[in-house]
Amino acid sequence: MLECEKKIKELAKKIEELVEFAKEKNVDLSSEINKLENELEEFKNEAYKNLTPLDKLTLARVLERPTSLDYIQGIFDSFIELHGDRYYKDDPAIIGGLAKLNGMPVTVIGQQKGRNVKENIKRNFGMPNPEGYRKALRLMKQAEKFKRPVICFIDTPGAFPGMGAEERGQGEAIAKNLMDMASLKTPIISIVIGEGGSGGALALSVGDEIWMLEHSVYSVLSPEGFASILWKDASRVKEAAAIMKITAQDLKNYGMIDKVIEEPQGGAHKNPDEIISRVKEHLLKVPFKERLENIEETLSERYSKFRNVGSVLE
Template structure:
């Protein structure tokens, strides 16, 4: 991610700090001043390194296995969560979590794309790539939220919708399109947060919201940089170059007016301190939910419509 030489210097400094701590304990020597100076230096170096990340660096951070998943945030942010299953038509898609939660005493509906922590979990979660039944389950829960006037919180984290033959046969395109259509006029507040990868229509199907946020090192794009490079350059190995052209970072998309907020990550990425990251999301949610539920719902829906009309003109 950061340049190899720089990364090596960071690791050497971390090892030096640990070595001094060990000597301090074993030999009962007070090395606190030296350790503190090195920790300050390390902190400054990390800040500088993560201030100048390329788009491809951010892609790699967004894909890290250690990066907190939707479930990690749900456990830390909400007072309670009851998961509900199935699309009432075909099956339960485990790559999408849906349920009812409580946030500061306010009932909310939570819809989230869920990746796994290891190979077995990723197989269970289909690597965070939803089938059409996943999107239909999400829509079922969102319609229920509308009925009971619960705000909807969506966590977006997917390489894209699953492209398999079975998914296409069961109407993948239709399921995504229906979500886009229904969410555009859903009479309840919607907040969508891109926490890792926001890949193509698979992400957009949960991101037609009144507020669209991205974590600082997340990405949101029409397709993967590898796919883009394959089409544009006829060479998938040029993915890093493609990522720059695509303008997929939170910073780029905020400047274009595609998203409403960038939520700051701990130095090194969300995986370095999931508790701090969850706290940052929670602070933003507290303000937004309170504001949105106090607005007349007709005005909320009208603003959502205008927001995406304006976004379409930006893209044109």
């Protein structure tokens, strides 16, 4: 739990106890209660403005945080899920299909985590196998053929590192997505809604624009993995998270992403309807039709965007 949340719960409990005491003893404690409520509100505003990278990582991993399916069901109409990669099998860690955004046909793809142990086992904790990435690319190619924009929701600790995944070509599947997305002749918007971990996230991130929710993270690997590799000490995760520049704010400053979408106070899980509405509002402002009509210009801008990443990091 975040340290600020502990403090918030303590203050909220004090207010509750004071209200109960006032009722029980029939005394007027409104001034004291108002003072504590104002203190609580001020503390909330200040606390969530000054979260550390590790705090944001914790929020990005909260089980109650809205998943890709939540966004798909809340933003789009007439979603029809499609399955399978036509080579091996279906991968529940990646969902995708056809939908309508305010009447416009689109293809939506998302990495899907579970809300409990049973769901996470089914979804492999949001870690796709190669067939998941091949399914995603199959749907993207279909979208290109029928001139449908592609919208990707990213939320994964990383691609699944199991032996079977490696035997079936995990690295090749990710690389193929990167290569083909770069030249896909339809608009692509990629949105990091939770964790954006390693190549597993990058495989859905080669878009015209990359957006991140305010408390989401996007990194080359997990801070725990970084600390274990660099210092042989996973307990230094807080230090690693700070060094890696994993937050939406840092990445926007570096020019690595295009937009940061503000979350409700306390995180997206505190008010799912509000954050889903905000993401939809931003999507409705994207000039998809104009980009489709000028697809060569769109491709050129996408190419330049990722060519410029290297110069940003120098």
